[in-house]
Amino acid sequence: MPQTASAPQTTFKRVLLKISGEALMGDQGYGLHPPTVQRIAEEVKSVHDMGVEICMVIGGGNIFRGLSGAAQGMERTTADYMGMLATVMNALAMQAALEQMGVFTRVISAIPMDQVCEPYIRRRAVRHLEKKRVCIFAAGTGNPYFTTDTAATLRANEMACEAIFKGTKVDGVYDKDPVKHDDAKRYDRVTYDEVLAQHLGVMDASAIALARDNNLPIIVFSLDEPGGFRGILAGQGTYTTVHS
Template sequence: MGQDNLRYKRILLKLSGEALLGDTPFGISPEVMDEIAREIAEVYRLGVEIGIVIGGGNIFRGVAGASKGMDRASADYMGMLATVINSLALQDALERQGVTTRVQSAIEMREVAEPYIRRRAIRHLEKNRVVIFAAGTGNPFFTTDTAAALRALEIGAEALLKATKVDGVYERDPLQDPRARKFDHLRYQEVLERGLKVMDATAISLAMENRLPIVVFNLRQPQNIKRAVLGEPVGTTVSN
């Protein structure tokens, strides 16, 4: 299959930290990590240039820490460090699949990751390396959703693919209301007006201002990342 079949040739894949849990209550499931790495490797071999932002919720959530009395900035920095752990684990899993991978961190820690440098990241992508962007934006009070939208725009990604635990965006939580309707397509403004839990408002606003399409889909369904880059109908698309 050649690049002519691809809907998106450069993507930013957003993974939640919770996606790495599998059946474990905390940390990283090696089996789930290997499964995700295999899915990404398949897309990589199609010739897609891939940037990745991964959350840290399987280890520590800044908002949750702050709600229990911690200073919000300190809690957010801890959350950023959790994303670095996940990024290094994903790098290892991808390289075992034969995928050349670089981790770039917004918080400098040269012993384990490159510092985030936009031009270097783009050069890695052009050289067919997957780039994992760790430590969010490097600033407290910003989520990894916002980091994903920001990095997607910085590297010139054609779409932001958000891999979640559900198969798209619903009007209400489908686990609480089985009759909740799933949306195939939404406009950015609808997401903001309805308060839908796609991504946080800052990330949606960034995407809206820069016309960056967001595709929300279920990571647990095999081949979904591949289907999204091929432009097949999958999950919910948020665009104009």
């Protein structure tokens, strides 16, 4: 972990930021909220300006969630593909916001759609990062039955990221929902096995197991806290580290 410092310095050179699609809809019940997209893009730019290489994975739940579609009677595979396409829409929105700020960005899709974004080729993606471009990985893993949490963990390992930063609405991992329970306890550090055994809801079980098997730390923090992403990379702020 980075040490506390007054200057904006970080020991992380390459990280992956995972956010939900719901994070982009602000106070709306659906879709994209442009001011919220802009605010998150500013957070990403502030970390990019520190010299950190950034990957991103954004969920699609603000537009369509495969599990919800399947629960309503839609065939699961079709519903999941629709969810994957929703993540591409979110990735394009984030790309537009970042590039308006002068941050070079590539949207890289697990499902080829050459007129819209690049197909996923690992070596090419690594080269983009080396050139200080933000890489936004879209369409999950390209396969149904896998969440964007699992996709984020997979891409973070493939890109040799040093940590996954999971942006949420709360400032870490709690033993129960802090919105509903005033006595909820926040963990500073928690192991992968504890997350799985206690069903702490950091990520789905497949993602946690993949992170554990590759000793990839997950840092859970509040995306609603202004400057939170940059602050944690500078060794400040409140967060939970999931580790071995």
